Amino acid sequence: MPQKDTRSHALVAAARPGAAAVVWVIGIVAAALVVTMVAAMIHRRTVQQAATAAATAIPPAAQPVPAEIMAEVENVPDSAWQRAGTQAAAMPVFVGDSDFANGKPIVLYIGAGYCPYCAAARWSMVAALSRFGKFSGLSLGSSSPADVFPNSPTFSFYKSSYTSDYIDFESVEEAGELQGLDGRYPTLETPTPAQQALLEKYDAPPYVNAAGAGGIPFMLVGGRYMWSGSPFSPGVLSGKSQGAIAATLASGAGAAAQPILGNANVITAAICAVDGGKPANVCSPPIIRRAIQALPTKSP
Amino acid sequence: MRRRTANGLTLALATAGLLIAGYLTLLHYDSSVPLVCSAGSFVNCETVLTSPSASFAGVPVAVWGLVWFGVALGLAALLLRVEAGDDATTLRTVSRAWTAAGVIGVLYLVYQEVGVVGKICAWCTAVHLVVLAMVIVQSVDARDERFEPRPQLDENRIDERS
Numbered sequence: 001m002p003q004k005d006t007r008s009h010a011l012v013a014a015a016r017p018g019a020a021a022v023v024w025v026i027g028i029v030a031a032a033l034v035v036t037m038v039a040a041m042i043h044r045r046t047v048q049q050a051a052t053a054a055a056t057a058i059p060p061a062a063q064p065v066p067a068e069i070m071a072e073v074e075n076v077p078d079s080a081w082q083r084a085g086t087q088a089a090a091m092p093v094f095v096g097d098s099d100f101a102n103g104k105p106i107v108l109y110i111g112a113g114y115c116p117y118c119a120a121a122r123w124s125m126v127a128a129l130s131r132f133g134k135f136s137g138l139s140l141g142s143s144s145p146a147d148v149f150p151n152s153p154t155f156s157f158y159k160s161s162y163t164s165d166y167i168d169f170e171s172v173e174e175a176g177e178l179q180g181l182d183g184r185y186p187t188l189e190t191p192t193p194a195q196q197a198l199l200e201k202y203d204a205p206p207y208v209n210a211a212g213a214g215g216i217p218f219m220l221v222g223g224r225y226m227w228s229g230s231p232f233s234p235g236v237l238s239g240k241s242q243g244a245i246a247a248t249l250a251s252g253a254g255a256a257a258q259p260i261l262g263n264a265n266v267i268t269a270a271i272c273a274v275d276g277g278k279p280a281n282v283c284s285p286p287i288i289r290r291a292i293q294a295l296p297t298k299s300p
Numbered sequence: 301m302r303r304r305t306a307n308g309l310t311l312a313l314a315t316a317g318l319l320i321a322g323y324l325t326l327l328h329y330d331s332s333v334p335l336v337c338s339a340g341s342f343v344n345c346e347t348v349l350t351s352p353s354a355s356f357a358g359v360p361v362a363v364w365g366l367v368w369f370g371v372a373l374g375l376a377a378l379l380l381r382v383e384a385g386d387d388a389t390t391l392r393t394v395s396r397a398w399t400a401a402g403v404i405g406v407l408y409l410v411y412q413e414v415g416v417v418g419k420i421c422a423w424c425t426a427v428h429l430v431v432l433a434m435v436i437v438q439s440v441d442a443r444d445e446r447f448e449p450r451p452q453l454d455e456n457r458i459d460e461r462s
Contacts, residue, residue, distance in 0.1 A: 025439040036407045040415030148350040
């Protein structure tokens, strides 16, 4: 009799309507997940096709930086430089050697169009270098829409030129902003063997930690001061146009202006430290003299 | 599944989810916290966590996760204390409704990752799996509550009735 009871209970358990309910609940959730993923993939594909069509229809011609934006970046008033200070700026690493061309120190930049960290760095570089010379042919740019901090507004050094009585500027934009159909970013410029050697020598331990070795942006001032990585978070540029950001530089106030000008002050100080303090009107203000004194003097 | 086991499992899962959501919240607010995650072409936490989809209604999704798991943990802890009676029934209903809301949140976030960002965050996926595991545990628990052990039959009484 007990055996019969056990079997009958097992039969009852197997036929529990509740077991079917569990399967239903899990099935509904699984089906909802599958439907969600399929809908998401269809959405993604539609967006990518639209982007591809747009890229095909409109040649990605570089748009020159409008004169009014260029003027705002080139003519930052002294009060704004003072206000920005250098407190939150990224200090360079002292790497020691000197690198001069034709008697002028070289400022080397290696980056890429897609890179949001390079987008941030270029703002400070253009503001700082405009104190020592003049850019021409700069174009508007934005970082990759598919990378972190998508579409960070910036400039592009690609096909631009720079003249200065005090420094030589070498820029290498290794790749463009938009992925091709193969998912790769188009190659724009390749570092010379000498530039590549500097990158491999200084963008590596002990100057940077192993995880960041070889990263961009890479900037070297006079072969003495090196920055690797973003000087500030590209997030402060998010959702703004170049014009809107440039318009805040005159006051030095705002989430973007402060780090742009603060880091530009340190870059300015590094250049002043390697070019003999020229020109005096750029290198002599107290904020720059203090920044020069704060620059590192020993390699890590 | 025994009720106590189901409540304990829910509590453990909510704790795991809370820890992961806490880590993601720390990552959002403290840039010195290292992100331990693949940076591949499809699985890439950094891309997902810095995308506009990482916020909902102006609040980081990680914070929403922290709140959701915090409430789920509280409900599970209460259910462990109050195992029977009307209070337990009400709490179980609230807990299941909360989990259902969590599933809707998971579906929304999966859509954002796959459809909008085009990349998957491994930590986010771990959180989603925790929520789905909670669904399974609570479904099994709901099934079993309909089949409480039957009292021993009193054969004499049956005989009396027959």
